[in-house]
Each structure stands twice: as C-alpha cells, then as structure tokens.
Amino acid sequence: LVTASVMAAPGAVVIAKILFPQTEKIDKTISVPREEVGQNVLDAISKGAYEGLKLAANVAIMLLVFVSFIKLFNIFLGWAGNIPIQDIGEVNSLSINELIAAKTKGFYSGLSLEYLLGQIFAPLMWLIGVPNEDLSVLGRLMGEKIIFTEFISFDNLKTLIRQEGAITYQKSVIMATFMLCGFANIASVGIQIGGIGSLAPNKRVFLSRYGMRALLGGTLASLLSATIIGAIA
Template identity: 40%
Template sequence: QGMAWVMAKILRISGAESISVAANVFIGQTEAPLVVRPYVSGMTPSELLTLMVGGMATIAGGVLAAYVNLLGGTDPAQQLFYAKHLLSASIMAAPATIVIAKILVPEVQESQTMGTVKVTVEKTTANVIDAAATGAADGLKLALNVAAMLLAFIALIAMINWILQGVFTEILGIMINGKPVTLQVLLGYLLSPIAWVIGVPWEDAISIGSLIGQKIVINEFVAYIELSKLIPTGELSEKATIIATYALCGFANFSSIAIQIGGIGGIAPNRRKDLAKFGLRAVLGGTIATMMTATVAGVLTSLL
C-alpha cells in the first residue's frame, strides 16, 4: 500500500489503479484484480486499461523464483544476479505501466477512488465456513474461466501457425534460416530493429528479437527457456543478455488476453466487452513498458 500511495501522489492516479499496479509487482495478473475487486465493475476505461497493462508488464512472484533458477542454473552467484535484475524489472515496470496506459487511453472521467489508496472490502460471508465455501466456489469459477479462454486462444494461435506453415513452407517452400514460417519467427525478424533500438548490439538483435517474438506469441516462459539455452553458449553478449532479461519480464502475450478476459471478466462480467476491446492494446502497452525498463537497464549497463 505504501508503494501505491507514492504512485498515486506523484502520478496523480486513482487509488484503485495504483493499488492494482503495485499488487501486480508481487502477485499475478489474475490475483491482483482481486485486491480491487469491489471497484473493477465501476472503473473508467483508462483505469481498466491500467489494470490490464499492469498485469501484462510484470510477472508474479511465484514464477519469478522459477525464472531465477532457470537463468541462474545451479550457481548461487548467477541466481542472485538474475534475481536482482528480475525483481528490478518488475518494480521499474510499475511506473512505466501507468505512463503507457495513460498515453494509450487518457483519463477523461472522474474515478470513484481518486484521492485515496484505502480499499475497503465489504464483508459478504457469515463466518469462516461460509467464507471458505464462497472462496472455493469463486476460485473454481475463476480457474475454469481462465482455462477455457486460454485453450481457445492457444488453439487460435496454433491455427494461424498451421496456415502460415502450410502456405509458405509446405506449398511455397519458404524457410527462414532453416525454420518453418510461423507467427513467432516472423515477429522475431520484425522486432530485431526494435531490439537494436533498446540497446541490444546489432549482432545479437535477431536472436533477441526472436525471443521477444516468442514471448508475445507464446509466453515469456518459453522465451526464458530459449534464453537459458543461449546463455551457456556465449553467443550473446552480457549486455544483450541483461536487456533480454528485462524485455521478457512480463506477461504481455496473446494468451494473457484470454487470461484477463476470463479472470477480470469473472469478477466483473459487465466489463467483458471492454476487456476484449482493450486486449491487444494491453499487450502493446505491456510490451512497451518492458521495453522501457530494458532500455533503462541497457543504458545503466553501458555506464557502469
């Protein structure tokens, strides 16, 4: 709540969105909205996008530990090295989230939580047993919503890749560096100039661009696995590795649209259409926010 108070005062945002963004630094994109659950249904469009971008631009504390082990291997020194960078990436992404969200959808309405960061939750259960039963039912409903949306979006991406491979690779015989034409491969090459712009050395730009493409199309877990394979080979410079660690540190991918529609839409069904409308914008906002933190990391790496 202290972090939320600072952001609310400095950036002049509402209590609900500042608390949700602060919560996203430590918990996941489906859990953070629960912190401001009473206010989600009445959020302004700008607040709702901020909530979504906050989930896209950060990672949950639980998976952060997994990525530390993935990138650092069995070396405690390397684990500490990547832990500091991953935690820094999530914290830095909080103000970046607000800046980008307000650019994408400026605030033009008055928020019901403007000027306060105190969120009160109305008691809706009679006792501990009722609370446990209600929590279990709500949790199951949320999990089923997320699972159904996730399956649908993964199937959609698989269908797009099947069409691309069928047309370009199997019929036309086109391969890209020995790889079949897929959405993530195409995005990788398209994003290589972006990787260079944020500070990645040009010789590493295609590799990092490919990782960013995989992160957007599939998820950051797959991208971090690929990065963990490249680190021991010495193919990437230290600067490129650090920038990639920051650029991949977020849930901004197509599947997260489904997760947020299922998760946030589960607690505020009246906002489901808005969530779908803002889905791609949230992915864009989350991606730009992580690129901003990666750029700052690249600049500091060059100076130190």
C-alpha cells in the same frame, strides 16, 4: 525479476496515462456484496480457492493450446520451406530451409515461426539498443512473448543462454530478462476477459474494449524497462 517488476510499475502507470488519459473524476467508492465475499471464513476460503483454480486452469489451457499451435505451425512452415528455389548467383537450386540454415550458420535449421518472429521484431530490438549481433534472437523472444506467453519465451531464453554462441553479449541477456518480465501477450487478454470478467461481470465489456490497448501498454512498459537497463548495463 524482482527489479524488473518494480521498474515496470511506474513505467506502466506512465504508459497507461499516455494511452488512456484521465479526463474524469475517479470513483473511489468500493462496494462488494456480502455473498461475493462469503458468509464466514470457510466460505471465503472456498470461494477464493475456486476462483483461483479457474484462473490457474485458464492459464494452463492457454499454455497447452499455444505450445501445440507452435509445433503445428512449424510443421507447415518446414514443409513449405522444402520447396526448391533458384538461389541468386548459383546454378543449383536450393530450398528455403537450406538458404535460411546457411544464412544463420545453422542457428535455424529452416523456415520456422521462431525465424519469422526474429526477423519481424528485429527492428524494434534495434530501436531499444540491443546489440546488432543479437537483434534476431531477442526479436524472436519478444515475438514469442506477445503472440504466445512469457513462460515460453523465458524457457527459450534459458535454452539460448545454455547454447554456446546463441546470444553474443551479456547485455542482451539482461535486456531480454527485463523485456520478457510481464504478462502482455494475446493469451493474457483472453485470460483477463474470461478470468477477471467472471469476477467482475459488469466490467467484461470494458475489458473487451481495452484489452488490446492494455497489451500495447504492457509491452511498451516492458520495453521501457529494457531500454533503461540496457543504457546502464
């Protein structure tokens, strides 16, 4: 993860310059009001602890909400997947869940958010050089990272590594590690606007305007690192 973080820094600068070209002179003047810093050491510590607590609470609440959302969404998808359909070439009607379970050889028990994300992001994984056998799995992890958080994706990656046969190649594990190392997700956009916006209220409009572009840039930077490490792995 340390290597991934170091690699992501120059990649993020390159992607940022492409998405948001610098056309004006940079204002290097920094002015922080004394009351924002604190009147003394104890005041500064208390202010810093309070602001840090707000950010930590924001992250914790986001995780709780999105994990709950995954469970709720999968309940509805599982219910929809039980609707019987006519399988092509078969006399008996099968449900969507049964077809998915048969197609994935039991890796997915039925229609779920994880399955949908894997199918949606599989072409992107193919573009960065992920082995064909692991396209759906890494696509699922990438989708979870963007829509939810990297914490959920890393936790699921740990589970997949321990599950025999879930990920075919060690190269895919390495690429997934580099790909998931980053804070580019929808929840982070909200944290960025709410958290950083509270620290710098005059930048709240700027953060809101370019939040999704920052999400795209962070995602591309992580994919760039994964592509490079995949080429030499």
